[in-house]
Amino acid sequence: MEYNFIAGGICAPKGFAAAGVHCGIRKNHSKLDLALIKADVRCAAAGVFTTNKVCGAPIKVDRAHLTDGYAQAILVNSGNANTCAANGVALAEECCQLVGQALGVSPEDVLPASTGVIGQPMVIDPFAAGIPAAAEKLAATPAGSWDAATAIMTTDTHQKEYAVQFQLGGKTCTLGAIGKGSGMIAPNMATMLAFYTTDAAVSPAMLQKALRQVVPGTYNQMSVDLDTSTNDTLLILASGLAGNPVIEAEGPDYDAFVAALTAIAEKMCAAHAGDGEGATHLITCEVTGAPDLKTARAVSRSVVCSNLFKAAVFGRDANWGRILCAIGYTPGDFSIDKVCVWLSSAAGEVYVCENAAYHPYSEEEAAKVLAEHDILVKVDMGLGEASAKAWGCDLTYDYVKINGDYRT
Amino acid sequence: MEYNFIAGGICAPKGFAAAGVHCGIRKNHSKLDLALIKADVRCAAAGVFTTNKVCGAPIKVDRAHLTDGYAQAILVNSGNANTCAANGVALAEECCQLVGQALGVSPEDVLPASTGVIGQPMVIDPFAAGIPAAAEKLAATPAGSWDAATAIMTTDTHQKEYAVQFQLGGKTCTLGAIGKGSGMIAPNMATMLAFYTTDAAVSPAMLQKALRQVVPGTYNQMSVDLDTSTNDTLLILASGLAGNPVIEAEGPDYDAFVAALTAIAEKMCAAHAGDGEGATHLITCEVTGAPDLKTARAVSRSVVCSNLFKAAVFGRDANWGRILCAIGYTPGDFSIDKVCVWLSSAAGEVYVCENAAYHPYSEEEAAKVLAEHDILVKVDMGLGEASAKAWGCDLTYDYVKINGDYRT
Structure with a gap:
């Protein structure tokens, strides 16, 4: 609507x-x-x-x-x-x-x-x-x-x-x-x-x-x-x-x-x-095809919470293995074999992972996608009908700077 | 032994x-x-x-x-x-x-x-x-x-x-x-x-x-x-x-x-x-007086996992409120009213929090304690006999740098 x-x-x-x-x-x-x-x-x-x-x-x-x-x-x-x-x-x-x-x-x-x-x-x-x-x-x-x-x-x-x-x-x-x-x-x-x-x-x-x-x-x-x-x-x-x-x-x-x-x-x-502390990117993760709402929410949160993936986004690095890693350590009993991942922004979309394995893509195109401020990570789990979103930001030098001397 | x-x-x-x-x-x-x-x-x-x-x-x-x-x-x-x-x-x-x-x-x-x-x-x-x-x-x-x-x-x-x-x-x-x-x-x-x-x-x-x-x-x-x-x-x-x-x-x-x-x-x-990526400090957290082993382990992990506290240690800032915050969001049903906290290292020890409230200490002394590489956070929960340790490190610019361009 x-x-x-x-x-x-x-x-x-x-x-x-x-x-x-x-x-x-x-x-x-x-x-x-x-x-x-x-x-x-x-x-x-x-x-x-x-x-x-x-x-x-x-x-x-x-x-x-x-x-x-x-x-x-x-x-x-x-x-x-x-x-x-x-x-x-x-x-x-x-x-x-x-x-x-x-x-x-x-x-x-x-x-x-x-x-x-x-x-x-x-x-x-x-x-x-x-x-x-x-x-x-x-x-x-x-x-x-x-x-x-x-x-x-x-x-x-x-x-x-x-x-x-x-x-x-x-x-x-x-x-x-x-x-x-x-x-x-x-x-x-x-x-x-x-x-x-x-x-x-x-x-x-x-x-x-x-x-x-x-x-x-x-x-x-x-x-x-x-x-x-x-x-x-x-x-x-x-x-x-x-x-x-x-x-x-x-x-x-x-x-x-x-x-x-x-x-x-x-x-x-x-x-x-x-506007997360020190953020240079908004990271939204949309999960579809999840077996249930709880899993959809948990998986999307895992992705936007991964320090390693957040640092990769700061570096504009399409390190999709870290997305898979974050999905994999989400609590719950579900299969990751059908997971597909796309990185998307106003600059385009790259399909980086198909059925939990590498899907051929251009690193150059991916870097363009990740140069935008607003990044969308699309995850389809291939298991069911549930979906959810989560919002986070990248992990940057300035996050550390802001929180290293917050009181001074 | x-x-x-x-x-x-x-x-x-x-x-x-x-x-x-x-x-x-x-x-x-x-x-x-x-x-x-x-x-x-x-x-x-x-x-x-x-x-x-x-x-x-x-x-x-x-x-x-x-x-x-x-x-x-x-x-x-x-x-x-x-x-x-x-x-x-x-x-x-x-x-x-x-x-x-x-x-x-x-x-x-x-x-x-x-x-x-x-x-x-x-x-x-x-x-x-x-x-x-x-x-x-x-x-x-x-x-x-x-x-x-x-x-x-x-x-x-x-x-x-x-x-x-x-x-x-x-x-x-x-x-x-x-x-x-x-x-x-x-x-x-x-x-x-x-x-x-x-x-x-x-x-x-x-x-x-x-x-x-x-x-x-x-x-x-x-x-x-x-x-x-x-x-x-x-x-x-x-x-x-x-x-x-x-x-x-x-x-x-x-x-x-x-x-x-x-x-x-x-x-x-x-x-x-x-030797955590980019680390300039080892942070060990020792929890005593916990109601049970599970809580002792979870609380000590919460402290060494808090990004905010990790960034504060990098900045040598005795921001003990972030330790309390991390203890407070540890899953489990326990009281935080008796929590006492000390920051310790080879350079000395400061008593920063008594019964979940500010305990007077010298910021100068605390900064000296935090200037050492190995930092010990001592938490006594005042509730029981269980104890545990956890190990972590500070969050630094170099962590972000290392992980922002890991693949390149």
């Missing part, structure tokens, strides 16, 4: 304003470090979080604040993860109090998120000054979304935001998203944060269900470096202001909403992976 | 000769590319192999030749993995025939192994010339072992060989090893190959049992890049010429043999990991 992607990010749906300010968590005064998102009304709300047993204090607060299924504001800081830090939960709750006061909403309707260094002490002062400043600056405009998308960036080289329109019950609905994260992603760390807004009317339960349905095939299929962050967070707020009949059960409207959510999540995953 | 490590590698035990020659698989004439190991007598023999579903042709032949529990020679080439290549098994079997003719042993008593690029066609010609040349050069001397250790190297920067002496039933026994592999190790690829010889008398069944007992805590705890090779192979030959009563069941002699095997395997793992 073709979607109408529009500008405006998280402020494109009706009823949302956003802002980004510099509040002093980061030393660089020109870097925004605090984002605020506010809905005009209490929204149905849902979230998914890291599976890491070491988990950021804001996530504990989010889980508590989401128990009733509603929220009205999101506060995000970069520069400090508020993880393994003393009094982290108390500080995150105090931040919610400050947001409540500044916006006239209940503190229990505020969802906090943090990204940055783990284990550093955090103080309330920058928040005490920054939250009222951000509230003052809130704007229901593309600029508001852009500033929020900017404030949550860490090692990201560019903002990540999308918005898409779709129809529900004869009403035009909009779904917007911003996100950050380019390292510690598996879906994982320097932390992946994503915030979605929509004016579609969806019950909290169906909103949570939609997230749980979409994330396994999108965010959980994205990897930069296999390091699952302590702070990964995806939150969604649904204002209901589009006026569609509330989605309260499965059916065509729910399916349409899930499809739109999938469309934007796939775009976001490609944006995150393509 | 203290062991008496001696010189001589695989030729230190009684009854073994070895050689390395250049036979033309590699273009560089100064690089030895074929190793031959010969025992004076038929030996009890055992092996463990890659779990990758894509597996080298020599491994299929090894499995067949090991079914009777005996072997007398090992043939190893570097430069081509004989994997995903047409007629790979037939070629490996033909090599065994050639070795059989040259040495006057049964082809079924020859164990082949290969390492190098995957998916490249392989021809018999270099073997036809090289095997007689290697047979001619066989020497039961330290030089013979050294040449064999040299011929199996790929991206390794130095030879890896050890030998250790121990007592069994009043007899002095010797166990020797050579190995190669510095990338695709998890235990994994650019391929880890290891060949052990011993003059201890051990039945084939107990030899296999000893390998299966030692490998999970040693070779399976070593990682350079998480890429499990298609060709990983560990073979052991036991000549019995030391004259000890044959080990045919569990008991004190078996335990002594396993202990010696463990001692040398740990040395070899440190040598492999410390």
Whole structure:
């Protein structure tokens, strides 16, 4: 299905304003470090979080604040993860109090998120000054979304935001998203944060269900470096202001909403992976002909996660043996005898492996294919009907440089 | 227990000769590319192999030749993995025939192994010339072992060989090893190959049992890049010429043999990991206080496998939050609340994390600790009595460089 992607990010749906300010968590005064998102009304709300047993204090607060299924504001800081830090939960709750006061909403309707260094002490002062400043600056405009998308960036080289329109019950609905994260992603760390807004009317339960349905095939299929962050967070707020009949059960409207959510999540995953720390290539792996969905997902993840293949892509080397190797060590009991592999990009396509053996191709042509930024690895397993995608990036000198002196 | 490590590698035990020659698989004439190991007598023999579903042709032949529990020679080439290549098994079997003719042993008593690029066609010609040349050069001397250790190297920067002496039933026994592999190790690829010889008398069944007992805590705890090779192979030959009563069941002699095997395997793992592709540091992680052995092993592996922590060590940055992060995403249900972490080396020790939170330390002192080549990460989980070790290396520019243009 073709979607109408529009500008405006998280402020494109009706009823949302956003802002980004510099509040002093980061030393660089020109870097925004605090984002605020506010809905005009209490929204149905849902979230998914890291599976890491070491988990950021804001996530504990989010889980508590989401128990009733509603929220009205999101506060995000970069520069400090508020993880393994003393009094982290108390500080995150105090931040919610400050947001409540500044916006006239209940503190229990505020969802906090943090990204940055783990284990550093955090103080309330920058928040005490920054939250009222951000509230003052809130704007229901593309600029508001852009500033929020900017404030949550860490090692990201560019903002990540999308918005898409779709129809529900004869009403035009909009779904917007911003996100950050380019390292510690598996879906994982320097932390992946994503915030979605929509004016579609969806019950909290169906909103949570939609997230749980979409994330396994999108965010959980994205990897930069296999390091699952302590702070990964995806939150969604649904204002209901589009006026569609509330989605309260499965059916065509729910399916349409899930499809739109999938469309934007796939775009976001490609944006995150393509901006992976130090990346010079986005690597998408599409697996077809798998015996089942689990295997399809696992095999595509194995390929985009292989350090050796990632380094080969950086070197524009069509070292397909490393793709076979990665497929072969994917957990599960399946045959690799019928595996075929193609390398594809805007510059063309080369058929490099047929039935798990070399298929004649021109290295020169392959090098041309791999010179593009966006590389597609197509794997057909020849076993069944299941398919899946995964997103990753190449492994480069700059990944090592960025992470060798991240704190300095 | 203290062991008496001696010189001589695989030729230190009684009854073994070895050689390395250049036979033309590699273009560089100064690089030895074929190793031959010969025992004076038929030996009890055992092996463990890659779990990758894509597996080298020599491994299929090894499995067949090991079914009777005996072997007398090992043939190893570097430069081509004989994997995903047409007629790979037939070629490996033909090599065994050639070795059989040259040495006057049964082809079924020859164990082949290969390492190098995957998916490249392989021809018999270099073997036809090289095997007689290697047979001619066989020497039961330290030089013979050294040449064999040299011929199996790929991206390794130095030879890896050890030998250790121990007592069994009043007899002095010797166990020797050579190995190669510095990338695709998890235990994994650019391929880890290891060949052990011993003059201890051990039945084939107990030899296999000893390998299966030692490998999970040693070779399976070593990682350079998480890429499990298609060709990983560990073979052991036991000549019995030391004259000890044959080990045919569990008991004190078996335990002594396993202990010696463990001692040398740990040395070899440190040598492999410390010579990881592009590595500037060996990272050993010792986990204590784990609730069970499985968790101890998994947690120590997580730490040495974390790309983010590996890059931090390259940058000599005591970014302990990444250690916590890696512990936290280790599969399993355990608490991280009591985790304490120390960074240690010949230059000293810093206590960086107490009960999963920051423990005050001097960054200057930590940088001194991390300036050493051999880094020890000590993790106490505060939960139980189990412990384990894992070996890895840092992630460097040179890893990317080596793997970005491996084939060119």
